[in-house]
Amino acid sequence: MDLDYSQEDQQFRKRVHDWLAENVPDEALPNDSQGARDYEVAWQRTLYENGWAGISWPTEYGGCGLSLVEQIIWHEEYARAGAPGVGCNFVGLNHGGPTLIACASEEQKAFHLPRILRGESVxxxxxxxxxxxxxxxxxxxxxxxxxxxxxxxxxxxxxxxxxxxxxxxxxxxxxxxxxxxxxxxxxxxxxxxxxxxxxxxxxxxxxxxxxxxxxxxxxxxxxxxxxxxxDGWRVAMSTLGFERGTAFIAQQMRLSEVVEALAELARDTPGADGRPAIEDSEIAGKLATLRAEVAALRSMTYVSISRAMRSPVPGPEGSMTKLFFSELGQRAYQLSLEVLGTGKVERAPLSGHWGGGTDWLRGYLGSFAATIGGGTSEIMRNIIGDRVLGLPRDRR
Amino acid sequence: MDLLPDEEQQAIIDQTASFLESELPLARFHELGGQPEELSDEIWKTIAKLGWFGLGIPEAQGGVGFTLAEESLLVRELGRVLAPPTLVATLLGARCAALCDAVALRDASLAGEVRVAWAQSRDEFSLGPGGAVSGRFHVFDPGGATHLLLLDASGARLIEARGLGEARVLECLDESVGLAEVELDGASVLAFLENGADSIRARASLLVSALLVGQCEATRDDAVAYAKERVQFGKPIGVFQAVKHPCADMAVGCEAALSQLVMAALVVRDGLADGLFQATAAKLVAARTAVKSAERNVQIHGGYGFTTEYDAHLFVKRAHLLDVLAGSQRELTQVLLAEKPPH
Known part of the structure; x- marks a missing residue:
C-alpha cells in the first residue's frame, strides 16, 4: 500500500498544472442555455486542440488513453485550477461516446466520436x-x-x-x-x-x-x-464498466471546497444567541463530520481506483461511492440552511449559470439531482444489497 | 498509488484471522457469561511470540520492522472478533517504551510480560514535579494490567499499574471489558512519548479506528447473514427493502471507514502534513459507523437481537466503549475543525 507517484507521473502533473493555469477561462459560465452550450463546447474545442479531449478514451478513437493514475492527476489538477464543469458535454464524453466505442460499427464511430471530442456535437x-x-x-x-x-x-x-x-x-x-x-x-x-x-x-x-x-x-x-x-439493453449496459471512478474526482474536490466554504459561512453567520453559528455544538459536530466524510469519500475513490488497477472487470462497488457522494453533498447543503437560520428564506441573486457551489439555496434545491439522477439512492441500495452483499432478490 | 494490501500484507491479515478464529472466536463470549474477559498468560505469550506488539516498531529498536499500515490491518482483524482493547494499548505502550529508550520495559512488552490498560481521564489530569500525574481515571481491562496508558494532546504516558491502591471496580457498559476507577496522586511516568517526536496521537486514533472498522465489517456480515437465513412472510427478510437498504448502508459505511483508515494509515506512516487530520477523520467516521451499524444489526435481528443469545448486543456495547478511547467524538470535532484539511 502506498501513496507514491512515479517521476513520470509527477512530471505529468506539472505539465497538466501548467497547461490549465494558462488556459482555464476567466469568464463565468453564462446564465442562458444557449450561452452555456457555446461556452462549454468552446472549452471542449480548446481541450481538443491541445490534446486533452477524452482523457479516458482509448487513443485509437482519438482519446488521450491516460492510465488510471494519470486520470487521477488530471482530475485533481482540473478541480484545483477551477476549470469548467463538463456540463452539456457530459453524455457525449461519459456515456454516449463510451457506448459507441464499446458497441458501434466502425462507420458510426468514425462519424460521431471525433465530433464529440471536438465539441461539435452535444x-x-x-x-x-x-x-x-x-x-x-x-x-x-x-x-x-x-x-x-x-x-x-x-x-x-x-x-x-x-x-x-x-x-x-x-x-x-x-x-x-x-x-x-x-x-x-x-x-x-x-x-x-x-x-x-x-x-x-x-x-x-x-x-x-x-x-x-x-x-x-x-x-x-x-x-x-x-x-x-x-439488443439495446445490452448496449445500454455496456458502459457500466467504462467509468472506473476517476471522472468523479473533480466533483468530489468541488464538494470539499463547498464544505470549506460552509465552515467559513458558519464562522461568519451569527447563530440564535448572537455568537457565530460554528460555536453551536450541534453545528460544529455536523461540520466536523462533513469534513471527515469528505476525506473518506476521497479515500473511497482511491480505493476503488486501486481495485480498478488490479482488475479489468469492474465490480458493483461504484454504486457505493455514488450513494455516499450524493447523500453527503445533500447533507452539506442541508447544513448550510441550518447555518443560515432565518436567513435561509432569502435567495441570492443568480450569478452565472446555476452550478451549485456556494449558492446555498440553489445548491440545496439542486442536491436532489444527485440523489435521484443516474439511479436513485433507493436503486443504488438495491444494487448494493443484491450485487455487493448477495442478499436475495425480490422477483421483479 | 495503491490502497490495497500487497501479498505480504495479505499474509499478515490471513494469519491473524486464522489465529483469531481458533483462539479468540466470537463464540467465546457465551462462555464468559457476561464477565470481563481476561486473556490467559498462555495466549498472551503466544500473541507476543507472533510479534503483534512490536509489529510497527523499527527493527533497530527491537521491533518487527513493519509499519502503521500493517498494524492497522492486523488490528482491524482484532476488531472483528471484539478482542480486548488492552491488546492495542499494549501495542501502543510497547511503542512508547521503544521510542523513549525504556529498553527494559520495551523488551518486557515485546516478550509478553506487560499488559497495558487504557486509562481515560475523567477530567483534566494534572502534572506535578517531574511530570508526575494526578487525577481520576477510568481504567479498562484492569485485570492483570501492569501498566496504564494515558493519552492526551501532548502525547502518551506509561504509568506502572501496581500499587495504585484501592481501585473502585465499576460495571462497564460493555460487560466483557473490566472497568475500574483509579485515583492517581503523583504517579510517576515511566515513559512519555511526546506527540510531535512521534505521531503517537494519530497512531492511537488510527488503531482504535482499526478496531472499529473490523467491528463495522463484523456487524455488516452478521446482519447480512441473518437477513439471508431468517424467513418471515414466507421469504428471507433480506428480500424486503426495509431490511436490504439498512444492510446496504452498513456496506457503504464499511467501505468509507475502511478506505479512510487505509488512507490515514499511509499518510501518518509517510509523515505527511495532514496526518492528524486524516487519522481524526478516520476515527470519527469509524466510530459513527460502528455505532450505527451495531444498532441496525440489533434491529435487523428483531427479538433475537434483544437477547444475549445472539452476538448483536456485544457490538453495540463495544462500539460505544471504543468511541471514548483515543478521542471521543466531541474531542475529535474540535480537532477536525482546527486542522486544515488537505486540498
Whole structure:
C-alpha cells in the first residue's frame, strides 16, 4: 500500500498544472442555455486542440488513453485550477461516446466520436419515460422497423440538455412481445429530425435544461441502430464498466471546497444567541463530520481506483461511492440552511449559470439531482444489497 | 498509488484471522457469561511470540520492522472478533517504551510480560514535579494490567499499574471489558512519548479506528447473514427493502471507514502534513459507523437481537466503549475543525 507517484507521473502533473493555469477561462459560465452550450463546447474545442479531449478514451478513437493514475492527476489538477464543469458535454464524453466505442460499427464511430471530442456535437440521453424511471426496462417508446428506417413514436422525460443537444442516445421498444429486457433497441437520434418536439420542464431549482421529448413518426435511418435490433439493453449496459471512478474526482474536490466554504459561512453567520453559528455544538459536530466524510469519500475513490488497477472487470462497488457522494453533498447543503437560520428564506441573486457551489439555496434545491439522477439512492441500495452483499432478490 | 494490501500484507491479515478464529472466536463470549474477559498468560505469550506488539516498531529498536499500515490491518482483524482493547494499548505502550529508550520495559512488552490498560481521564489530569500525574481515571481491562496508558494532546504516558491502591471496580457498559476507577496522586511516568517526536496521537486514533472498522465489517456480515437465513412472510427478510437498504448502508459505511483508515494509515506512516487530520477523520467516521451499524444489526435481528443469545448486543456495547478511547467524538470535532484539511 502506498501513496507514491512515479517521476513520470509527477512530471505529468506539472505539465497538466501548467497547461490549465494558462488556459482555464476567466469568464463565468453564462446564465442562458444557449450561452452555456457555446461556452462549454468552446472549452471542449480548446481541450481538443491541445490534446486533452477524452482523457479516458482509448487513443485509437482519438482519446488521450491516460492510465488510471494519470486520470487521477488530471482530475485533481482540473478541480484545483477551477476549470469548467463538463456540463452539456457530459453524455457525449461519459456515456454516449463510451457506448459507441464499446458497441458501434466502425462507420458510426468514425462519424460521431471525433465530433464529440471536438465539441461539435452535444449529446443527450433518451432513456427515462413517464412510466419508466427506476424501472427503466418498462420503457414503451415505440419504434417500428420499416425497411431502411425506423419510425419512432412516444415520449422521453428528464432529458438534461435536450434543449441544446444535437444527438440523443435513444432507447426504444422494437418488439413489444419480447420479454421486458429484450425487444429494446439503442438508436442514435438526430435531435433535428422532423416530428421531435422538445419542451423544457421547470425544475425546483429554476434552471431550464431539463426537458421532455415527444416523438411523432420520427424517421431514424436503420444505420443509426447501435448493436443489433432488440439488443439495446445490452448496449445500454455496456458502459457500466467504462467509468472506473476517476471522472468523479473533480466533483468530489468541488464538494470539499463547498464544505470549506460552509465552515467559513458558519464562522461568519451569527447563530440564535448572537455568537457565530460554528460555536453551536450541534453545528460544529455536523461540520466536523462533513469534513471527515469528505476525506473518506476521497479515500473511497482511491480505493476503488486501486481495485480498478488490479482488475479489468469492474465490480458493483461504484454504486457505493455514488450513494455516499450524493447523500453527503445533500447533507452539506442541508447544513448550510441550518447555518443560515432565518436567513435561509432569502435567495441570492443568480450569478452565472446555476452550478451549485456556494449558492446555498440553489445548491440545496439542486442536491436532489444527485440523489435521484443516474439511479436513485433507493436503486443504488438495491444494487448494493443484491450485487455487493448477495442478499436475495425480490422477483421483479 | 495503491490502497490495497500487497501479498505480504495479505499474509499478515490471513494469519491473524486464522489465529483469531481458533483462539479468540466470537463464540467465546457465551462462555464468559457476561464477565470481563481476561486473556490467559498462555495466549498472551503466544500473541507476543507472533510479534503483534512490536509489529510497527523499527527493527533497530527491537521491533518487527513493519509499519502503521500493517498494524492497522492486523488490528482491524482484532476488531472483528471484539478482542480486548488492552491488546492495542499494549501495542501502543510497547511503542512508547521503544521510542523513549525504556529498553527494559520495551523488551518486557515485546516478550509478553506487560499488559497495558487504557486509562481515560475523567477530567483534566494534572502534572506535578517531574511530570508526575494526578487525577481520576477510568481504567479498562484492569485485570492483570501492569501498566496504564494515558493519552492526551501532548502525547502518551506509561504509568506502572501496581500499587495504585484501592481501585473502585465499576460495571462497564460493555460487560466483557473490566472497568475500574483509579485515583492517581503523583504517579510517576515511566515513559512519555511526546506527540510531535512521534505521531503517537494519530497512531492511537488510527488503531482504535482499526478496531472499529473490523467491528463495522463484523456487524455488516452478521446482519447480512441473518437477513439471508431468517424467513418471515414466507421469504428471507433480506428480500424486503426495509431490511436490504439498512444492510446496504452498513456496506457503504464499511467501505468509507475502511478506505479512510487505509488512507490515514499511509499518510501518518509517510509523515505527511495532514496526518492528524486524516487519522481524526478516520476515527470519527469509524466510530459513527460502528455505532450505527451495531444498532441496525440489533434491529435487523428483531427479538433475537434483544437477547444475549445472539452476538448483536456485544457490538453495540463495544462500539460505544471504543468511541471514548483515543478521542471521543466531541474531542475529535474540535480537532477536525482546527486542522486544515488537505486540498
Amino acid at each position: 449529446w443527450c440521453q433518451g432513456f427515462s419515460e413517464p412510466d419508466a424511471g427506476s424501472d427503466l426496462a418498462n420503457l414503451k417508446c415505440r419504434a417500428e422497423v420499416m425497411g431502411d428506417h425506423l419510425l419512432v413514436t412516444g415520449q422521453k422525460i428528464w432529458t438534461s440538455y435536450g434543449n441544446v443537444a444535437d444527438y440523443q442516445e435513444l432507447l426504444v421498444r422494437t418488439d413489444p412481445d419480447a420479454a421486458k429486457h429484450g425487444g429494446i433497441t439503442w438508436l442514435i437520434c438526430d435531435m433535428r429530425s422532423p416530428g421531435i418536439e422538445i419542451r423544457s420542464i421547470p425544475t425546483m431549482v429554476g434552471e431550464s435544461d431539463f426537458c421532455e421529448v415527444f416523438y411523432e413518426n420520427v424517421r431514424i435511418p436503420i444505420e443509426n441502430v447501435v448493436g443489433e435490433i432488440n
